[in-house]
Amino acid sequence: MEEILIYSEDYTTLCELLSKGKSEAEEKNIKVSAICSEKLDEVEKLFKYGADKVYMIKDLNELNLNPEKLTAILQKIISNIKPIAVILDSTKNNREAAARIAAKYKTGCITDCINFKIEENGELSAERMVYASKAIAFEKIKGKPAVLTIPRRSFKAEMKWNNPVEIEEVEVRIEKTSIKVLKTDVKKLEGKPLEEAEILIVLGRGVKRKEDCNMIEELAELLKGQVSCSRPIAADLKWFNEWVGLSGHKVKPKLYIGIGVSGAIQHLAGIQGAKIIVAINKDSEAPIISAADYAIIGDLYQVIPKLIENLRKRKAEQYK
């Protein structure tokens, strides 16, 4: 029986990919299997989310699973089961491992797919955004296994299967890796994942000082929204640890408010999924203005306090 192999170190994502994989594979009589750590508590639930089989790796330390080790684990399982496809969640380390696996098996790999399907002949076709999200490419993979990476929250995890539990323990002995990790600094991430934010307030380079974030936090609190930033604010100034954009988080809130964000193409590509885009910027020529639903041309240091004042007033009236 043909098989699809799925891996994510994030439990929710693993379930999402299993459900999507199972719905695509079911009719074609293709098996869907998951790789997970023996430390995972809810292994049995994976079978309800669509898994037919689970390969349980002994001594899998999730955080330290560097691309070399992950490649070795995948290779061991792939060489045994010869799957038609390998699907990973699109983290940076997984994207590296995906490319390595594709190179090892001389096959095709598509990173950051937004959708995929199994063709009648067992080949995989996938969709992904290219040209800074200005276009969608529809592509087909030749060679076995087809390798895909898929961003988190792309599909819904559905608990609707009743597959029998089948777990195989796999021991992978990893020789010394060529890269030694000397030190790990965990980034302090605030709030829930940006992908899940309903209202997202994003600050850009127009915000001059770190202290000014307080005013934006205040606005976020009134709107019950989450605050993030554009790439230079996080990557260069390090006021935040994450950023919104193609190279950071691709977001899909119902309301996005860009404050002093100029709108570099990579940033705009990352906010395409927003229902409503609002821009507050003093430069009427900034690219974000023409990409917005509503824009205020004005100095953010005047607009934001007035916006806070207005929202406060409204709130006070509501409770009267």
Add this chain to the structure above:
Amino acid sequence: MRIAVCVKHAVDVSQLRMDSATGKPLISTAPMKFNDLDRNALEEAVRIKEKIGGSVIAITFGGEKAREILREALAMGADEAIQIVNDINVKPDTYITSQVLSEILKMKGPFDLILLGEMSIDSYSSQIGPRISEILNMPCITYVRSIEVKNGKIKAQRDLEDRYELVEAETPCIITVTREINVPRLPPLMAILKASRKPIEKINLSSLKIDAEPKVLLIDLKGLEVKRKNIVIKDKPVEEMVEELIQHLEKEGVLEG
């Protein structure tokens, strides 16, 4: 230290237009540019050379016009430049491109360091570095925002989603860099003039022993234009502008999570 940098002549996505009739992006006529992240990689290579000595060679695989970015690379401080010409009109995917670059790296090697951008601005696949590392059997450090070279050892800081990782590897080694690693120099006029006299070596794809059958086939490409309302509020007292915005947002039903 011998350093190779793989650079891409990429579609300038900010200038990409759609065909009004078909809605498809006009790729073949789109303006091209030096892939920004590869420019960071080249800058880093030149800085390492300036610090500890050695040479930098820039390699590109692309159309005839890809020469332009090799000229830029030479002006920025590369010593040699190689252009692989797609003389047999293959449709390169990451499988083919990584084989082509690996062949040249073998031919012109050995190199102590091979640098690339973390991805290209047009296709965003981030596969080339890791694929070359498998083909050449060399360690690969991806998503690097700083590099230190000391006694044949590399220390690099990787920028991952939830953490920074300081890692160490021996040379030879492949590194893919992020935008934050440096600010690429603008070469002075003298350097540009000098670079225009440096030779660029041309190698035909047909002369390389590679498997030129792509593994990813493009079936269709659709333009994606999200229509936005483009309502601009300006030239009014701030209070009024704010009130107007809030009324719009209330009507949209997007206030309060």
